[in-house]
Amino acid sequence: MRIFKFGGASVKDADGVRNVVNVLKTAGHENTLLVVSAMGKTTNAMEVVVKNYFENKNALAESIEVIVDYHNGILGDLFSTDQHPVYAQFNTLIEELTGFLAWNKSPKYSFVYDQVVSYGELISTTILSAYFNEVGLKNKWLDVRNFIKTDDKYRDAHVDWDTTQQKISEGVDRKSLNITQGFLGSDENNFTTTLGREGSDYTAAIFAYCLNADSVTIWKDVPGVLNADPRYFENPELLHQISYREAIELAFYGASVIHPKTLQPLQRKEIPLFVKSFINPDADGTVVSKGKGIVPDVPCFIMKKELVLIKLSSLDFSFIVEDNISEIFKLLADSRMKVDLIQNSAISFSVCVDNKFNQLDTLLKSLKSKFKVTHYEDVSLYTIRHFNEKAITSLQNGKDILLEQRTKETVQLVVK
Known part of the structure; x- marks a missing residue:
């Protein structure tokens, strides 16, 4: 069995949905499970709904209504x-959403x-499943919340692997074309949980692990894994092959093509991961598997803003x-800060963090009661794997370097 993952960019409009059909006709769709993200920027639009609900x-x-109009436009096309019948299914989902917002009593932001x-994701997969059936690609729509079971750490849930393994093994028809949602799970009370932003890649890996899949393919709008993000760096190069270890390193440092949690379950069963272009599905793309570190051997640039x-x-x-x-890390953990870099000397300690849960003020107040504190907001962290001096110089020009750290294979620069 194969697992295909399609992100929001691949299904952002009706032409994108039609192109997914073309990809499946090119790559094959038998014994395949599709993991699909929300359409386009729908997750961002849903976040606005949550913000408005509270504020x-x-x-x-x-x-x-913005979300309804966007999806109705795709449906009409x-x-x-x-x-x-898909219109009734769509309207039912919207009614469920508005109903939850009407009866919910929980004040917890992450739960809501x-x-x-x-x-x-529920809407996008409902539309895709209906359209596939319309054009002759018979499929089974699966509610991923019935398969991936997690704890109740909302917005960053941890998978209950034993229960998830059992439900996937028993509930997925391996001989069919299946469509399910990325990013989602459910807790023991059947409330929806999410696996963290960009967690759809992780969903694909979970299904691959539990189904002993032959491969996972992530379909992107780029030719494969590049040595740099083309939005920020000029003339990026395609990496043809990456080892699991190197891919985990790149993901850890923030490479956006592969979700950090995705690779561990694949590595454990040596399931190859392909990153390919939905624009040119015949191209080879990148394979992440057992073998050499990276091919070709070039510096890899990563930026986190x-x-x-x-x-x-x-x-x-x-x-x-x-x-x-120990005390510093407890405060960081209590504030749910994602630590990206640390550096310490005898009388100083520096840490670069992602304030994704907006707990910075609380953290700084706690730290200032025990330490002298200086902080810089809105900094960027550049990481170069397999660096050379030319690569470092290309980043240093014209930038205010706040911190630099080097190991044998990696250099990191925090810049303002």
């Missing part, structure tokens, strides 16, 4: 009549976030030792 109830209905944002650099020093110039560092 601006007067704008709530309008923000939902794909189906010849608005009497098609997961219940609301999940409708992006909108981070926070925090520099700490002891109030009395005493050493920052194990007890202090």
Whole structure:
């Protein structure tokens, strides 16, 4: 069995949906499970709904209407009549969404976030499944929440592997074309959970692991894994082959093509991961598998934006030792900060973090009670794997370097 993952860019409009059909006709669709993201920027639009629910109830209905109009436009382009059953299915999902917002009593942002944002994937897969049936690609629509079971750490849930393995093994027909949602799961009370932004790649890996799949293919709008993000770097090169270890390193440092959690389950069963272009499905793309580190052997550039650099020093110039560092990391964990870089000396400690849960003010208040604190917001972290001096120089020109760190294979620069 094969697992295909299609992201939001591949299904952002009706032409994108039609192109997915062409990809399946080119690559084959027997014994295949599709993991599909929300259409286009729907997740962002759903986040606006959540924000308005908590902060601006007067704008709530309008923000939902934006989502309805966007998907109705795609439906109208794909189906010849608005009497098609998919319209009723779509309207039911919207009614479920508005119903939840009406009866929900929970004040917890992350809980509400997961219940609301999940409708992006439920809607996209409902539309794709109906269109596939319309053009003769018979398929089974699966609610991923019945298969991937997690804890209740909303917005960043952890998979219950034993239960998930059992449900996938028993519930997925390996001989069919299956369509399911990325990014989602459910807890023991059957409330929806999410696996973190960009978690659809991880969903594909979970199904591959539990089904002992032959391969996973992530279909992107780029030719494969590039050595740099073309949005920020000129003339990126295609990497033809990457080892699991190297791909995990790149993902850890923030390479956006592959989700950090995706690779571990694939590596455990040596399931190859292909990253290919949905624009040119016949091209080879990139394979992540057992073997050489990277081919060709070139520097790989990664940039993460909108981070926070925090520099700490002891109030009395005493050493920052194990007890202090343990306390710092507890505060970081309590604030749900994603740590991207650390550096310490005898009397100082620097950490670059992603303030994804907007807990910076709380964290700084706690730190300032124990340390002298300087912080810089909206910094960028550049990482170069397999660096050379030319690569470093190309990044340093014209930038204010706040921190630099080198290991044998990696250099990292925090810049303002």
